Amino acid sequence: MKKLFLTMLLVLAVVFGASAQEKKNGKIQTKTPTQAQITFTEMEHNYGNVEKGGNGVCEFVYKNTGKAPLMLTNVRSSCGCTIPSWSREPLMPGKTASIKVKYNTNNVGPINKSITVESNAGNNRVVLKIKGTVVQKS
DSSP states (O other): OHHHHHHHHHHHHHHHHHHTEEEETTEEEEOOTTOOOEEESOSEEEEEEEETTSOOEEEEEEEEOSSSOBOEEEEEESSTTEEEEOOOSOBOTTOEEEEEEEEOTTSOEEEEEEEEEEESSSSOEEEEEEEEEEEOOO
C-alpha cells in the first residue's frame, strides 16, 4: 500500500511538472507567468526595388506583451552590410520600441538578410528578415 501511494505521488509530480514546461525549438523551457514577452508587428521587411545608394533604413517595431521588463541582450545581423541599432534600456510591460536596421545599398543585387534578436523574454530568440533588390540608378 505504501509503494502504491508513493508511486501515485511520483506520477502526479511528473505530470504536474511536465505541464509547467513547453517545448520550443527542441528545448524544454519552463513557463513563467511573470516573464517578459516580445511581439513584433512584422517579422519581415521587403524593400522592393531600391536604387543603388538609396535609403536602406527600415524599422521593426516590437512590444513587451509580458509581465516583466524586457531587455534586448543582443541584436546581430547575418553580415556586415546590415547594421542594427536598438535601445539598451529595459522596456516596461505594455510599452513599444523599435530596432532600426540600415542596409548598405551600394551593392547592386538581391537583399536577403536576417537579424537575430536575443532577449530575456520567454521567446528569447527571434529572427527578423529583410529582402528586396538593389538596382542600378536609371
